[in-house]
Amino acid sequence: MIYHDVLCPFCACLCDDIVVEVEDGRIVKVDNACDLGTHKFMSDEKLRSPMRRERGVWREVGMEEAISRTVEILLDADRPLLYGWSSTHVEAQGLGIRIAEVIGGVIDSTTSICHGPSILAIQEVGHPGSTLGQIKNRADLVVYWGCNPIEAHPRHLSRYTTYADGFFLNKAFRERKLIVADTRRTQSARIADEFLLVKHDADYAILGAIRAIVRGQTDMIPPSVGGVPKQQLLRVAEMCKKAKYGVFFFGMGLTQTAGKYKNVRNAIELVIELNRHTKFTLTPMRGHFNVYGFNEVCTWMTGYPYAVDYSRGLAFYNPGETTAVDILARGECDACLVVASDPAAHMPKKAVAHLSTIPVVQIDPQINLTSAFCELLIPVATTGIDAEGSAYRMDGVPLRMKAVLKNVHPTDTDVLGEIYRRIRGAKGCG
């Protein structure tokens, strides 16, 4: 059986032209996907049954025991943390938020350690965004700042920017100019028309200098800013002003370096300034395939995009206090539900160490580094492979993900729905 136009469940490019061939209940061939997506489709290292750890020994358990123990852990906790959510569908994310509300817990997604600062900046000065379709068909200038799409979003250039055809461009490949800014000479930097080699933690100063030039304050710029010569800054500002339609993509090079959300705010304000001269938009390079979806769902349901604390009985949001790394590092939470993510692979060690002191339940298709810190592992179907559901692309466009295999395990929605039903029952919510 060959499935066409399948969506890839790896990164937030959400490529929707994947061809998947299935034989005897297994994926045997994947076309059009990048290396990252192909590895995910072809991976067969799945967890086969729920596992429970007691007194240091792992044993297989049934789904009933796994779910009832999870409910017990969540009901017993005074300050539970529900973390992850970026590699599952929005229907499951919504159930997570409902559970957090009923038990008075904190719910946060991987957003807080990827583009959380971008959201903080957007809350300050707005988001001059656009869809990737507009960018593909109109943009004649593309900026990648603090990101390396060739390695982290390998088809971004061929589907949406440098190597893509554009409806309003005659010879898109020749017409589109590419600017890359990074602290490393990455593969993406090598194909740029202009590469800005940025000194560590100098992004804010360089963005500020380009803003000043665009505003006509050229004389105040010193000979070099953050390692970038003035002449190059003048060239880059001119390229941006002369573009018919420019787009600014950015990654962790802005959100994880000194200044964090202030770097992103400076980038947004540069884009706003450029809109006095031409059309310019900005899009964060979101990582997990549905990390954006969590921000959408969380905003609909709570009024806030991530890091929501229900301990007061209503939604409270204060990144730095209600974000997962802070709560774990302070040793504050007394239970943790991890869904569709791997905090032990991506958080500082003090935050990870706290997981070993509290009951942790992981709902995930496979074993990962967080599994070693769990009491319970609950296997589920993989969204986009054997579970369908909706997800949001990095530009905020919702798309429906298909299932190409029949699921052996329940979906995230099945498991979380059952947990929610039992918790509501125990709380007398009917």
Added chain:
Amino acid sequence: MRLVFNTGRTIRQGNSVESKLSQEYEREVSTARLHPLDMLELGLENGDRLLIDAGRASIVVRAEESEEVEPGTLFLPLGPYANHLISEETHCTGMPDYKSIEVEAEWTDRPQVKITDLQKSLGGVPLDLS
């Protein structure tokens, strides 16, 4: 030698992210990239072990030269080895300083720890179904 430490994604880290208990993942996330001139100054050959000391913590990784990395800097892919050096301080933003911490780096003959040993050192109990 004083270096600026940086971490981030690589294609090989991404390819093995679905199988984090594999040797491919462990090798990728424990391989630090340094500029060839810094490798020379540190007396390192490709594959030699490198001790990175961030003050609060230190870790031994594998060194590899790379023209992508600027002199005076070091790049270690996102993963448990990099996390070992990162502080939990988020400056009230929720985001730790993943990308620019100052470290001391030197050649070492100390052994490199495995991911499972790192997990055990933090109180984890690795699950091996193989």
